[in-house]
Amino acid sequence: MPSYYDYLLEKFRGDSDADEIHRRLLELSSLFEISRTLNASLELSHILNNILLIPMGRLLVARGVILLIRNDHCRVETAKGIRETRHSLTFPAVSLPDRTFAVSQLHPLDTSSSPLMDFLKRNRLQIGVPFISQNRILGYAFFGGKLSGQPFSEAELNFLTSLANIGATAIHNALQLEEIRQVNRELDEKIQQLKTIFEIGEGLLSTLEEQEILKILCYSLAGQMTLSRYAILLNRPQASARVALQKGFSPEVFRRLQPVIGELFRLPEATRCPQIAHPALRTLLEDAGVAVIIPMHSQGRCLGVVLLGAKVSGQPFRTVDLEFLTTLVNQAAVSLENARLFREALEKQRIEEELNVARTIQTRLLPKQFPRIAGYQIFGRNLPSRQVGGDYFDVIQINREQIAVAIGDVTGKSVPAALLMANLQSALRIMIGETLPLTHIVARLNRLIYQNTEADKFITFFLGVLNTRSHAFTYVNAGHNYPILYREGRVDRHLQVGGIILGVLEDAVYEQETLVLQPGDILLAYTDGVTEATDAAGKEVGETLLETFLKKHAALALPALLDAIIQEVQQFSGGVHQQDDITLIGIKRLPR
Amino acid sequence: MEKFSVTRTDEGDVTVLNLQGFLDAHTAQKFEQALKALMNEHRYAIVVDMSQLDYISSAGMGIFMGFIEEVRENRGDIKFCCVNPRVFKVFDLLGFPNIFEFYASRSEALGQFQKTRDNL
Structure with missing residues (x-):
């Protein structure tokens, strides 16, 4: 700042100790300049550079380094004229004087073996100057000797001390700013993280x-x-x-x-x-x-x-x-x-909807009205399980004298079972009108089911035709639970004649049997949902118990008899959720 | 108006992708498609012009990370230009300037590819 120097020079012109004054003025003006330069900046590197370069230029010193204390370590922040100027150079902190000092005069006990002292000696750094702000040592500047080889004068040491005092404030401010910036950056990072978390939350919700x-x-x-x-x-x-x-x-x-x-x-x-x-x-x-x-x-x-x-x-x-x-x-x-x-809820809902469809199909397929025939009662009952098990029964008036009854159990559940059931019913209803022997009808149904389904799909099926005039009952049993003929207070026989279940053997051959119903006879056909209904312990109703139920309620008129059996079965199972449909169909020839 | 769009201009070997709007988790897939298309065409010299990009989230930036290795393995690069200060701040926070080159103008970014080619 030559203008200040000129101003002061003018003011003290003619003074006897002019040289000394000149020198002092030069020092003062450069301190002034330094003060202005340093305090004008908040960039740490800029400040440190100036603190080193100004005295190096003024005192003709070729080496200088500034170390700042950060977390118990001394770190080289700026260095001039020193070869090992890696910026990551750090030393364990050593306690050094809190005033300007000569490195050579440090007490050897404190410093003899420290890496910092080795570094100072290696680089022939002679003078140490602490930066003190608010009673705290922020760091040190170290300077090498003067190029002239002369020792530092008292005045020069004072200059360095003054410089450090001015510099300390600037360093303090810059460090604080650095810290604030760091905190700010950390805050920004946190904000960014939060934004990401929010965004991903939003994205994931959608x-x-x-x-x-x-x-x-x-x-x-x-x-x-x-x-x-x-x-x-x-x-x-x-x-x-x-x-x-x-x-x-x-x-x-x-x-x-x-x-x-x-x-x-x-x-x-x-x-x-x-x-x-x-x-x-x-x-x-x-x-x-x-x-x-x-x-x-x-x-x-x-x-x-x-x-x-x-x-x-x-x-x-x-x-x-x-x-x-x-x-x-x-x-x-x-x-x-x-x-x-x-996905699970959706799947459940889908299954539920499918079950409703299956239930609707099944309900529509099963006869709701039964023909009224003199001397006979013919009724069927179906109690669908939650899963819709694929039970089927039918009562078809073929002509005045002939009535067909059918009962079947389709493998599988829900819609596939219901569709197969529908298939069977329509085929049966078409064929039953033709004057074909029952064995042929069943064989054709078998072939149809075989051709229309996979190997693991089959139907147990019982088909019988009652002639209400002759009382002859002709039937084919294709693998279905044996219907019971109840006669004169006991089980007379099981209707077993027929052949294999529908849908497994393409060219299966079936046999038929004809028996004559006598007054008071009851024919009861059922699906395995009846005999396999279980109680809480897993015990099944079984055929013997079913026959006991039949015997117990045999005196009842037909729909009541079927209902009574169903009630017995339900009582037996004690409210246990049944996996399969329960279906019963009965023919009772009324006693004379 | 659409939340995000990307328009593509091919300038010789270099493709400039101009991003507009908001690049976030919702729009990231759209941008990914654009970069995938470039990979399929073996165009690995890419300048991303962000002068009209208003916002970028981590998910948006994740897209760049997903492609940079493939691009560089094929001697290409993704360079950014014209990033507005608000958007740049996010890049800076996450350390992207250490990984990607940022340029003030599109021509500088394009010029940098030219320079690299000249040196080969």
Whole structure:
């Protein structure tokens, strides 16, 4: 600042100690200049540069270094004329004087073996000047000797001290600013993390597609952490783990992980790879380039893990990163769980709708009215199970004298069973009108069912035709539960003649039998839902008990008899939910 | 108006993707499609012009991470230009300037590809 110098020079012109004054004025003006320069900036590096360069220029010193104390360490912040000027140079803090001092005069006991002293001696740094602000030593400047070889004069040392005093305030301010910036940056980072968490929450709420959820999660992880390698392994109960999504890892890794996958899914929290206790798992993951593993937990269950490679930015995973990742991943886990529950609810709803359809089909197929025939009672009853079991019965008036009764049990449940049942019924109704022997009708039904269904679908079927004039009853039993002929207070016989169940053998041949119903005879046909109804202990009704029920209520008129048997069965099962339909059909020749 | 759009201009070997609007978890897939298309065409010299990008979230930035390795393995690069300060701040916070090059103008970014080619 030559103007100040000129001004002062003018003012003291003619003074006898002009040279001394000149020198003092020069010093003062340069301190003034320094003060202005330093306080005009808040950039630490700029301030430190000036603190070094100004005295180096003024005192003709070729080497200088500034160390600042940061967290119990002295770090080289700026250095001039020194070869080992790596910026990461740090030393353990040593207690040094709080005033300007000569390095050579330091007490050897305090300093003899410290790396800092070695550094100072190695670089022939002679003078130390502390920066003191608010009674705290912020750091030191060290200067080498003057190029002239002359020692520092008292005045020069005073100059350095003054310079350090001015500099200390500027350094203090700059350090505070640096700290504020750091805090600000950390806050910004937190805000950014929160934004990401909010966004992913929002994104995850708007989708219930598993793959979509995982994609959103991975995008966010990759962006937030600068990752180019990541994978999501899903833990599936009773199945091998599934790689739901992966980028950048060799597929081989996942194959090799299978034997130790259980260990992986047992990790309780976000874990850096080297901290994995299981040696084989750790080695495998380290070799694969996995840096961090984050388990996905929902309600105490591990849904899977997220594997992350190293950050492309080269930064390590900090503890706050792991916390953030855990939050993000768990949020995704909740969404995955929701998606699963939704899918299940949907599936349940679909099944329910299907059951309603099946129930409707079945209800429409079963006869609601029964022909009234003199001397006979013919009735059927069906009690569908919740699943709609595929029971079928029919009563068809063929002509004035002939009435066909049929009962069947289609394999499977719900809509497929109902459709097969419908198929059988329409075929039967068409064929029964033709004057074909029953054995032919059944053989044709068999062929039809065989051709229209897969090998595992079949029907147990009983078809009988009653001639109400001759009282002859001709029947074919294709693998159905034997109907009971009840005569004179006891079970007279079981109707067993026929052949194999419908739908398994294309060219199956059937036989028929004719018997004559006598007054008071009861013919009872039923499906296995009746005899296989179980009580709480799993015990079945069975044929003997059914026959007991029949005997007990044989005196009742027909619809009441069927109802009584159903009631007995229900009483037996004691309200246990039955898996199968219960169907009964009966013919009673009224006593004379 | 659409929340996010990406328009593509090919300038010789270099493709410029101009991003507009909000690039976040919802729109990320759309941008991913655009980059996938470039990969399929083996176009690995990419300048992303963000002058009209109002917002980018981590998910949006994740897309770049997903492609940068493939791009560089094929001697290409993704360079950014014209990033507004608000958007740049997010890039900066997450350490992207250490991984990607940012340029003030589209021509500078394009010029950088030219330079790399000249040096080969």
